[in-house]
Amino acid sequence: MIDFVVLVLLTIITASTPLVFAAIGEIVVEKAGVLNLGVEGMMIVGAIGAFAVAVTTGDATLAILAGALSGLVLAFIFGFLTLYLLSNQVATGLALTLFGIGFSALLGNGFVGQTYGGLPHLDIPILSDLPIVGQLIFGQDILVYLSVVSAIGVTWFLGRTRWGLAVRAVGENHDAAHSIGFSVALIRMGAVLFGGAMAGLGGAYLSLAHTPLWVENMTAGRGWIALALVVFASWKPWRAFFGAYLFGGITIIQLHAQGFGLDVPSQILSMLPYLATIVVLVLISRDDSRLRLSAPACLGRSFHASG
Amino acid sequence: MTDTPRLELIGITKAYPGVVANNNVSLRVMPGEIHALLGENGAGKSTLVKFIYGVQKADSGILKWEGEVTDIPNPNVARKLGVGMVFQHFSLFDAMTVEENISLGIAPELAKSGLTQRIIDISTQYGLPLEPDRYVHTLSVGERQRIEVVRCLLQDPQLLIMDEPTSVLTPQEVEVLFRTLRQLAADGVSILYISHKLQEIKDLCHTATIMRMGEVVADCNPAEETPRSMAEMMMGGNLTPPERTGKAVPGEPQLIVKALNVASSHSHGTDLKDIDFQVRAGEVLGIAGIAGNGQQELMDVLSGEVLVSDPESIIIDGNPVGASGPNQRRSVGMTFVPEERLGHGAVPQMSLWENAFLSGATRMNLLNNGFMRIKQSEEYAATIVEEFRVKTPGIANVAESLSGGNLQKFIIGREILQKPGIIIALQPTWGVDAGSAAAIRQSLIDLAANGAAVLVISQDLEELFEIADRLSVICEGRLSPGRNTEEVNVEEIGLLMGGISSEPITEVAAHAD
């Protein structure tokens, strides 16, 4: 029984990690006042980018970097269009997702059916031999550790550093930030690129560790769930982290439900994460005034400095 | 004092598409001098100071700092030179604390440890009390301005630019600010003081540069001028105060507001508390107050954009309408002019005839079974343009292509031509050139003379004294009892605007009864 619980918990970590990356990245983007709805697109391109490099070179580190870079390149397109050509952020984000899905399918055409051995586990000596917690906490792969570090790091960055303050400032009031001398477009571009790299890492985790192979559309809406998590978390990284684990849990429990002899068709159970997302969004947006207080005031608005 | 000007501008020119904001502007500011930059809305003052502060680039011209030709590409460079600026629209972040706001707006070296103490030191030294840990959205407008001033002072400025600093202050707060500015000037700081308020400039400034339509039209010593003479230079013509064609005897109340309590729907807004007043046919009621004291909330509730549960709390011409939307209120005789022209009173990207239809559909009968009567709407728009002398190539032009004054004349005309029983206008001449402002005020007076009730909510005291028969003051969501304009003076209204304790007010009010 204990073994089974450990197994479930391990799979929950696996299901949650991609969401952690994508949601934490998007928090930084939205804190800077930019709404990038292209998370799904950046994730899927990250997934194929990482998988292609993993299969071709066999080098896990290179593969992870490739995943981050793929997401970042896509994010750059988004940033250039919305920040410099001032295109509508909602439309551009949708375009990014549509493009990402098509582009990843094209890239992945030659990789269908190939397999990859999965990310090596970084066992921490001694600790990883502990019963139960050993494998759970000290025997994970690098990306799981990195996801935890990113949640802590982003909390620190946004709350404690001058540049974090600047990111919040351009998201709060871009006109004021401009008039006291910050480059709104540059700071936002930085945030967008970071968000892209994080979404790419989330995608990389999917194709390298979660299910180490390439399937078209394999993100299956996780990018959108990450967007919902950002709202759910009221733009706070640590809340997004726990939110991601909550969702990971729902996904996994649904997988194991049939194991417990629950007689519900698998398709109906598979709807759970999506329905849960809707329920969570409703719960969080019911309290309109609180949402408005925590949302960055300039979220989704374009900025152009005249002159 | 040395002879080297601290700041000298030579031939600054800046054009935007369709308008020259600055044309060959030159001026010099000496150390320790309080130098006024005077001009109407749209004269190009703000553009000029944004250039000095590095927020905007100029197309041509030279800037000399302490006699040296200098380029100021961004505000960081400006701050390093010793230029500080207090913006008209504050550059503050509501969701952050006072200290975070200050640390963002100063050089990184200064933002290190010990900032809290230095904020407290500076603010006590200049009589500008501030609490570094407070969130900005909990502060009053006057307190917010202090943040901006303290932020500048922390950097030891050589030149302080103040862009219309008093438009958000009570007369009493203005006095405090002036004391600080004089103290700074005595310490050798140059101050570039932007305003269109003539008496202030006469009281405070050593020299003045007067701008009109992007050009410098005069340099003068305010002490030797009268407000009237400066006004004529600023406007380039003679002033004509609005005419009153005999006083109509106030008739039946057109609008009765009783015991109105409304929680603000804006984040960081002001709740309305126990609002009670009426406006009678043939009179102009003015409501004065500093920005953010509930004017927007009052306008929202009166226009029906925000509804209240008790219909009886707002009565238009005998009809209880508290729970009815804008169009039901229009149909019983109310029309309104919102503060924001572009985006609220008019749709920027829509043509004038579509904007005429926007609020005119109900009272001008512009709908036919749900379909728009396009021809009639066009005729209506053309009538507005003609009768209110709106300068535009045609009614197919979009609203955003009009200048502020012309668009405001169009909106006022649109509401007046609907022959309202009562009209409500919020800041009807805000940011409008003097010519248009005079026309708008005259048309409101005329409307009252013809028997309509007029309610004007404005921050411009001069405007209210000019056109209102009675005055009330809104402060922190409460409305003072109305007083006849002849029986009150600016100081009394100023005290009410500052929310001075309610006892003397009731005493004064009791006197008036």
Added chain:
Amino acid sequence: MLIRLEPRAEASRAMVYQSPLIAVVLTLIAGMIMFRIMGTDPLQAVHAFFIEPISTLDGVAELLVKATPLILIGVGLSLGFQANIWNIGAEGQLTLGAIFGGVVALAFFDVESVFLLPAMLIAGIIGGMLWAAVPAFLKARYNTNEILTSLMLVYVSFLLLSFLITGPLRDPDGFNFPESRLFHDSAVLPIILEGTRLHIGFLVALLFAVLAWLMIVKHIIGFQIKVIGMAPAAASFAGFKEKKLIWLTLLISGGAAGLAGAIEVSGPIGQVIPVVSPGYGFTAIIVAFLGRLNPVGVILAGILMALTYLGGDSAQITMNLPNAVTGVFQGMLLFFLLASDVLIRYRIRLGALRVREVTPRQEGVT
């Protein structure tokens, strides 16, 4: 900077219509570069992609068949997009329309009646509307973001269809294949061009576009939609009810997508299958933008986007190019369109800052 954007005094109306053309040209150029990188002859590939599919009458008919759902959905979405209401779950509403239409067809499997087809189409509309009513209710009641809710329902609809097609709707004589029975003839849309698959649904789509155009240009509802999208505060000033418009635009776009779904199963497909659409609901988002959110423009854009589907198939067959090229083309087109749209409100200035001659206006920017 050498290149900079300068705001126009007034949005350029000409550029609104030129921008899609610029985008198409740029997409073609980028596409040729992409083909070059993939190691094929760009001209040949472009020919296979864009010319070959429509070189026969059959091909043109097929183009209009594929354009039908794109136009229906694109017109519906364009109404919502104009009001800043972002229904991006049309794919799910289409799926529900297909399910509802299919259920009616299968329930009356052996009924021969002229009322069957209309009943199926109406059922499809109802299905789409029901699916869109969820985000509408949640947005109007709880202010929940409709983008995320409508999109989540897409995944739910796929799973629902998968459940039904492997269970209740499965063909009893179909050897356990996840497919329904083939519809009866009276449940299949009449063909309007003999010898092709072009069915009457195309005319329905055109009619819908014209009605939507009338509503946008002449009717108060269309006016309200435009005002609330351009200036929400002005809509509130004019007394327009936001919630009503949320419901209206979501129900119309959901109903149109549902109708498209019912038309697909009763037209080209003729049965219920696990995947009823190659992403029409998402492609229609691009169609709506490319058609400038104008119903007439959407017709043209729908036909153009239909070509990318045909081209993908054709390039796969004749040149062995992966079908995914279609998605890339569609995505690129939207990117280039959004990029070109900057020219509507700004003009590009080359070279250093210089003084321009302009007539002074009495007032303006301070």
